[in-house]
Amino acid sequence: EADIYQTPRYLVIGTGKKITLECSQTMGHDKMYWYQQDPGMELHLIHYSYGVNSTEKGDLSSESTVSRIRTEHFPLTLESARPSHTSQYLCASSESRGRTDTQYFGPGTRLTVL
Amino acid sequence: RKEVEQDPGPFNVPEGATVAFNCTYSNSASQSFFWYRQDCRKEPKLLMSVYSSGNEDGRFTAQLNRASQYISLLIRDSKLSDSATYLCVVNRYSGYSTLTFGKGTMLLVSP
Numbered sequence: 001e002a003d004i005y006q007t008p009r010y011l012v013i014g015t016g017k018k019i020t021l022e023c024s025q026t027m028g029h030d031k032m033y034w035y036q037q038d039p040g041m042e043l044h045l046i047h048y049s050y051g052v053n054s055t056e057k058g059d060l061s062s063e064s065t066v067s068r069i070r071t072e073h074f075p076l077t078l079e080s081a082r083p084s085h086t087s088q089y090l091c092a093s094s095e096s097r098g099r100t101d102t103q104y105f106g107p108g109t110r111l112t113v114l
Numbered sequence: 115r116k117e118v119e120q121d122p123g124p125f126n127v128p129e130g131a132t133v134a135f136n137c138t139y140s141n142s143a144s145q146s147f148f149w150y151r152q153d154c155r156k157e158p159k160l161l162m163s164v165y166s167s168g169n170e171d172g173r174f175t176a177q178l179n180r181a182s183q184y185i186s187l188l189i190r191d192s193k194l195s196d197s198a199t200y201l202c203v204v205n206r207y208s209g210y211s212t213l214t215f216g217k218g219t220m221l222l223v224s225p
Contacts, residue, residue, distance in 0.1 A: 031211075035215075042201075042217040042218070043158070045213070088155075103160075103213060105157035107156070107157050
């Protein structure tokens with residue numbers, strides 16, 4: 001089992017609130033990722049990081065931001081939540097092994113914005 | 115055209131049946147291939163990597179055809195616990211490595 005944690009697991013919040021979704025891993029992985037997944041749909045990469053102080057936007061445009069100040073921690077922030085942000089957010093990490101990285105996922109945060 | 119395409123199913127099979135899923139990918143630069151399993155409202159978990167020569171892990175067999183850009187997963191002797199969505203996943207490397215996920219194929223195994 002992978003040691004990657006996300007909090008909160010479920011969050012219901014009103015429009016306009018600032019929220020931070022936490023993700024941490026204890027495996028010492030250098031790469032971390034955030035995906036967004038709507039029910040019945042595929043995962044879309046929204047952010048990734050290849051190490052401390054490195055962050056990049058993924059394939060799907062997102063209004064969220066991320067930071068990577070510590071190797072083990074990769075929080076995602078929404079400055080002003082909107083109903084369109086309602087989704088499941090999955091964090092993942094992987095260890096660099098050449099060109100093949102196996103990604104391990106956290107349990108996800110299910111966000112509902114009212 | 116989506117980068118990774120799968121039949122969404124559901125595939126309804128009885129226990130003990132053999133079932134096969136297919137997946138096609140459009141980016142010929144894809145280098146690594148995986149099958150992940152995702153239970154309802156849970157996170158994806160790696161089922162197995164897919165190698166060019168084909169590989170087997172217990173009841174599961176994966177095949178890759180690079181010429182046709184086609185990946186398959188065969189499950190033999192299906193168990194109730196195999197009920198899940200199976201995600202075809204392709205890794206691209208162009209200076210950095212990213213995964214592209216298919217929408218998944220749902221499998222329902224009944225008693």
